Amino acid sequence: MAQGYADFHSHLVPGVDDGSRTLKESLYSIGRMVEAGLDRIITTPHMWLSHAVGGQLTAFLELHDHRWTGLELAVRARYPELDFRRGFEVMLDRPGLDLSDPRLRLGGTRFILVEWPLHRIPSGASAMLERIVRSGLIPVVAHPERYHGIGPGLGLVREWKRAGALLQGNYGSLAGQNGRGARAFILRMMQEGTLDYLCSDFHGRRKYTFFMVRGARALRELGGDEQLAVLGKVNPARLFDGKAPLPVPPLSLESAGEAAPVAVPGKGGLGR
Numbered sequence: 001m002a003q004g005y006a007d008f009h010s011h012l013v014p015g016v017d018d019g020s021r022t023l024k025e026s027l028y029s030i031g032r033m034v035e036a037g038l039d040r041i042i043t044t045p046h047m048w049l050s051h052a053v054g055g056q057l058t059a060f061l062e063l064h065d066h067r068w069t070g071l072e073l074a075v076r077a078r079y080p081e082l083d084f085r086r087g088f089e090v091m092l093d094r095p096g097l098d099l100s101d102p103r104l105r106l107g108g109t110r111f112i113l114v115e116w117p118l119h120r121i122p123s124g125a126s127a128m129l130e131r132i133v134r135s136g137l138i139p140v141v142a143h144p145e146r147y148h149g150i151g152p153g154l155g156l157v158r159e160w161k162r163a164g165a166l167l168q169g170n171y172g173s174l175a176g177q178n179g180r181g182a183r184a185f186i187l188r189m190m191q192e193g194t195l196d197y198l199c200s201d202f203h204g205r206r207k208y209t210f211f212m213v214r215g216a217r218a219l220r221e222l223g224g225d226e227q228l229a230v231l232g233k234v235n236p237a238r239l240f241d242g243k244a245p246l247p248v249p250p251l252s253l254e255s256a257g258e259a260a261p262v263a264v265p266g267k268g269g270l271g272r
């Protein structure tokens with residue numbers, strides 16, 4: 001793949017979640033990402049709001065600061081050209097959010113990556129997103145195509161966008177990593193031009209497939225070169241620079257000879 005891709009969803013901080021386990025594994029995984037064409041990476045360990053009540057947030061962030069500092073030093077030494085930053089994938093599993101700590105945001109910007117608990121969409125999801133927007137942040141919902149009950153229509157994701165949220169799909173969903181339902185749903189979002197970003201959500205282990213390359217290839221095979229450029233390069237790069245995404249031209253699947261997909265709820269667990 002050519003250079004110029006940017007990615008703000010991955011699990012590369014060693015030993016803090018279900019991503020990379022050691023510094024060595026993190027560096028190996030980052031090498032795969034650089035080789036695939038990424039020159040900007042924000043890595044986003046899992047964080048549960050329910051685990052961060054009271055003083056626990058301080059202890060949680062201290063552990064992450066420590067692991068992040070070691071990783072950042074090693075990455076700067078090995079890949080001096082790489083724009084490498086930190087954020088979190090914040091699970092919105094409790095109301096009354098306090099997201100004011102800047103470390104929770106994506107790479108020093110006003111954007112914050114969020115996900116829903118247990119692969120299910122809570123009632124009041126749009127209201128939660130609205131509250132985040134009112135607090136001055138821009139929520140980016142991770143992999144909408146992967147939640148149970150998301151489809152088949154696009155009603156929910158349209159509602160989230162009206163609330164001021166943005167949408168990030170996984171390359172792996174294009175490559176079939178998350179089942180037919182997830183692939184159908186992500187393509188449907190792209191047909192409508194609703195999706196804003198594509199990211200790897202790479203969990204940084206040696207044995208895991210790095211689906212970014214396969215997903216990009218799958219999109220190209222559908223005639224989606226233009227969409228790939230905006231979703232994988234232009235818009236994520238704009239996020240790094242603190243700018244809103246550009247509109248994404250709708251993907252035409254008729255020209256690719258693929259019938260409009262019938263979206264069904266996605267299957268499969270979070271993680272890889």
Ligand SMILES: [Fe+2]
Binds near residue numbers: 009010011089142
């Ligand atoms: Fe993730």
